[in-house]
Amino acid sequence: MTLLMTMKFNKYCSDLKKFNLLVFSASLFDLRTKLEYLKVNLRASNRRKLLPTTTVVIGEYLPVAFSVLPAIVISRPPPLEPRPLPPTPMAATMVLDPKPSSTSPPKTLPNPYTVESPSTDTDDDLYTRLKSLHRQIEFIEIQEEYVKDELKNLKREQLRSQEEVKRIQSVPLVIGQFMEMIDQNNGIVGSTTGSNYYVRILSTINRELLKPSASVALHRHSNALVDVLPPEADSSISLLSQSEKPDVTYNDIGGCDIQKQEIREAVELPLTHHELYKQIGIDPPRGVLLYGPPGTGKTMLAKAVANHTTAAFIRVVGSEFVQKYLGEGPRMVRDVFRLAKENAPAIIFIDEVDAIATARFDAQTGADREVQRILMELLNQMDGFDQTVNVKVIMATNRADTLDPALLRPGRLDRKIEFPLPDRRQKRLVFQVCTAKMNLSDEVDLEDYVSRPDKISAAEIAAICQEAGMHAVRKNRYVILPKDFEKGYRTNVKKPDTDFDFYK
Numbered sequence: 031m032t033l034l035m036t037m038k039f040n041k042y043c044s045d046l047k048k049f050n051l052l053v054f055s056a057s058l059f060d061l062r063t064k065l066e067y068l069k070v071n072l073r074a075s076n077r078r079k080l081l082p083t084t085t086v087v088i089g090e091y092l093p094v095a096f097s098v099l100p101a102i103v104i105s106r107p108p109p110l111e112p113r114p115l116p117p118t119p120m121a122a123t124m125v126l127d128p129k130p131s132s133t134s135p136p137k138t139l140p141n142p143y144t145v146e147s148p149s150t151d152t153d154d155d156l157y158t159r160l161k162s163l164h165r166q167i168e169f170i171e172i173q174e175e176y177v178k179d180e181l182k183n184l185k186r187e188q189l190r191s192q193e194e195v196k197r198i199q200s201v202p203l204v205i206g207q208f209m210e211m212i213d214q215n216n217g218i219v220g221s222t223t224g225s226n227y228y229v230r231i232l233s234t235i236n237r238e239l240l241k242p243s244a245s246v247a248l249h250r251h252s253n254a255l256v257d258v259l260p261p262e263a264d265s266s267i268s269l270l271s272q273s274e275k276p277d278v279t280y281n282d283i284g285g286c287d288i289q290k291q292e293i294r295e296a297v298e299l300p301l302t303h304h305e306l307y308k309q310i311g312i313d314p315p316r317g318v319l320l321y322g323p324p325g326t327g328k329t330m331l332a333k334a335v336a337n338h339t340t341a342a343f344i345r346v347v348g349s350e351f352v353q354k355y356l357g358e359g360p361r362m363v364r365d366v367f368r369l370a371k372e373n374a375p376a377i378i379f380i381d382e383v384d385a386i387a388t389a390r391f392d393a394q395t396g397a398d399r400e401v402q403r404i405l406m407e408l409l410n411q412m413d414g415f416d417q418t419v420n421v422k423v424i425m426a427t428n429r430a431d432t433l434d435p436a437l438l439r440p441g442r443l444d445r446k447i448e449f450p451l452p453d454r455r456q457k458r459l460v461f462q463v464c465t466a467k468m469n470l471s472d473e474v475d476l477e478d479y480v481s482r483p484d485k486i487s488a489a490e491i492a493a494i495c496q497e498a499g500m501h502a503v504r505k506n507r508y509v510i511l512p513k514d515f516e517k518g519y520r521t522n523v524k525k526p527d528t529d530f531d532f533y534k
């Protein structure tokens with residue numbers, strides 16, 4: 031058995047392998063004609079023969095076209111004829127009067143087997159409407175398939191583009207510095223080797239992020255700009271989080287009462303009560319210099335400041351600014367102050383500042399000139415055009431006499447706090463703080479060590495107490511005896527043959 035199908039050709043499905051066909055299914059055992067829709071795969075040889083109202087022969091169970099027949103006009107079959115009535119045994123007429131009149135015809139009963147044929151005009155209208163609705167459904171389905179195919183193509187193209195971008199970014203990239211925007215597709219970048227390149231810019235990059243001195247990623251072979259790095263990506267400077275802040279308090283520092291008061295007035299008070307300085311009509315100090323011999327508590331006091339303030343705290347060492355390549359040191363100085371301004375109020379603590387802030391001289395080598403460039407950038411950031419009152423700078427050094435006078439002038443380092451060696455009273459306070467948690471014997475007399483004339487720093491006093499505790503542990507004791515302190519004192523306080531001045 032075969033199916034005769036009339037092709038409904040449409041321009042939207044001319045390039046597809048599947049067609050919607052209007053089908054008349056003829057069956058030997060069913061005299062009724064039914065209307066169906068099928069999707070049939072047509073062979074390439076048959077697709078060239080397809081024309082509107084073309085008849086094709088397909089299998090009944092497998093929807094594959096086997097051949098294309100000549101054009102046959104398949105019309106609606108004629109309506110069914112009413113079946114003839116079977117013979118009835120009873121009379122079709124009934125005589126009402128035994129003497130029939132010659133004038134009146136005999137009355138007859140209605141035949142129950144008589145079937146009236148339906149109205150042909152009504153059926154034709156319904157059939158026409160049905161065909162019209164089916165054509166509309168067919169057209170909508172073809173449009174839907176076309177839109178779905180286009181959507182699949184667009185998604186495929188998008189995935190291909192994303193894979194291409196990932197492939198470009200998967201190779202090792204070169205870090206550069208953006209210098210200037212030429213147009214929307216090209217710009218000038220500088221590499222760490224000192225060379226400048228005119229490169230193309232990837233279309234997916236946000237142009238608003240391309241600012242001068244921004245860190246960018248360049249393609250390894252073509253040097254094309256493929257990504258913009260965040261400001262903190264190429265910098266070793268970072269903020270101390272709340273968990274990273276030291277747990278040192280002012281009570282942990284023995285003595286240094288004057289130094290504590292001065293640093294609170296210069297750093298903490300302007301950040302917490304700035305309106306006091308505004309009402310008085312003065313500007314708070316911008317920078318503080320902590321100087322003195324080693325071990326007198328400069329860094330520990332800075333730790334206490336970081337713990338007692340809610341401001342962002344940035345800690346750097348002066349030697350970190352000295353880098354291998356030219357220009358890296360001044361860029362790091364700019365990054366430090368940029369990070370502080372973005373997280374204002376902030377405190378910048380530069381330890382061992384004498385590594386980059388020595389007095390300038392006629393430099394003969396490139397390294398000395400680079401250090402001087404770092405100093406000039408530091409001077410500009412501290413008292414330049416782009417300054418802010420919510421950023422405080424604390425510097426610590428052991429060699430205040432070697433610093434550049436331009437750094438020490440008022441307006442940059444307004445407050446200079448000296449940390450001398452502790453006197454007798456300061457020694458007593460330091461010993462009390464260091465031995466507050468120690469298990470001392472009643473025989474231990476701390477006044478004996480306080481009254482000794484040796485000039486020792488607070489760090490040496492802490493080392494004496496620690497060495498005494500270690501000696502007790504070595505002897506398997508839980509109590510520290512006077513001989514343990516004596517051992518620790520002799521270990522840490524060495525008397526030189528001749529006295530020498532501090533850094534002659």
